[in-house]
Amino acid sequence: QVQLQESGPGLVKPSQTLSLICTVSGGSIRSDTYYWSWIRQHPGKGLEYLGHIYYSGSTYSNPSLHSRATISVDRSKNQFSLKLTSVTAADTALYYCATDTSGSPWYFDSWGQGTLVTVSS
Amino acid sequence: EIVLTQSPATLSLSPGERATLSCRASQSVGSFLAWYQQKPGQAPRLLIFDASNRATGIPARFSGSGSGTDFTLTISSLEPEDFALYYCQQRNYWPRTFGQGTKVEIK
Numbered sequence: 001q002v003q004l005q006e007s008g009p010g011l012v013k014p015s016q017t018l019s020l021i022c023t024v025s026g027g028s029i030r031s032d033t034y035y036w037s038w039i040r041q042h043p044g045k046g047l048e049y050l051g052h053i054y055y056s057g058s059t060y061s062n063p064s065l066h067s068r069a070t071i072s073v074d075r076s077k078n079q080f081s082l083k084l085t086s087v088t089a090a091d092t093a094l095y096y097c098a099t100d101t102s103g104s105p106w107y108f109d110s111w112g113q114g115t116l117v118t119v120s121s
Numbered sequence: 122e123i124v125l126t127q128s129p130a131t132l133s134l135s136p137g138e139r140a141t142l143s144c145r146a147s148q149s150v151g152s153f154l155a156w157y158q159q160k161p162g163q164a165p166r167l168l169i170f171d172a173s174n175r176a177t178g179i180p181a182r183f184s185g186s187g188s189g190t191d192f193t194l195t196i197s198s199l200e201p202e203d204f205a206l207y208y209c210q211q212r213n214y215w216p217r218t219f220g221q222g223t224k225v226e227i228k
Binding site: 047060062063064104106107108112113114 | 122153155157163164165167170171174176177208210212215216217218219220221222
């Protein structure tokens with residue numbers, strides 16, 4: 001069973017870059033079965049799909065991020081990452097990595113526990 | 122972007138009662154809609170996919186219906202552990218989007 005674990009700084013200063021890593025266990029980041037996604041949840045709010053990366057390296061980022069997001073993969077470490085540049089207080093959120101393991105793409109049945117990122121000086 | 126509007130925002134019910142949650146899409150998403158349950162301090166849990174298919178391990182009291190723009194999640198008889206937040210999500214369009222959630226609370 002695929003398990004995901006987010007890691008990264010809990011505090012980022014405004015205008016700097018938010019960097020998060022998702023470590024995958026129980027499955028290979030090289031698998032052509034899964035899309036590896038990032039989703040965030042603003043405090044007390046709903047869920048926002050940020051983007052994904054496929055094993056081939058192809059990526060998608062939500063246009064709402066205005067090209068600030070980069071998603072990449074480190075096959076040697078079985079990890080994928082999110083970098084979000086020029087952050088503001090509006091980027092304060094709980095960040096999840098997630099994937100679909102059930103064979104139904106784009107329905108997220110495996111999630112990390114989430115990591116809270118606060119943007120503040 | 123597809124906007125998913127969930128109603129009601131809050132549903133106050135007692136254990137054993139039937140819960141009916143609605144999700145309306147701003148345009149047709151076919152049957153490509155999922156429902157998730159989220160409890161405090163936990164990640165969302167997939168309940169229903171493709172509008173009406175229960176995910177692995179989900180009890181039969183959860184059922185989904187609908188297509189096009191109007192979808193319903195029904196919990197036939199609420200158990201104490203079902204009081205939580207519920208979100209819908211579409212996968213027919215980019216970006217994938219979620220509804221704003223319905224809170225099912227104990228009356």
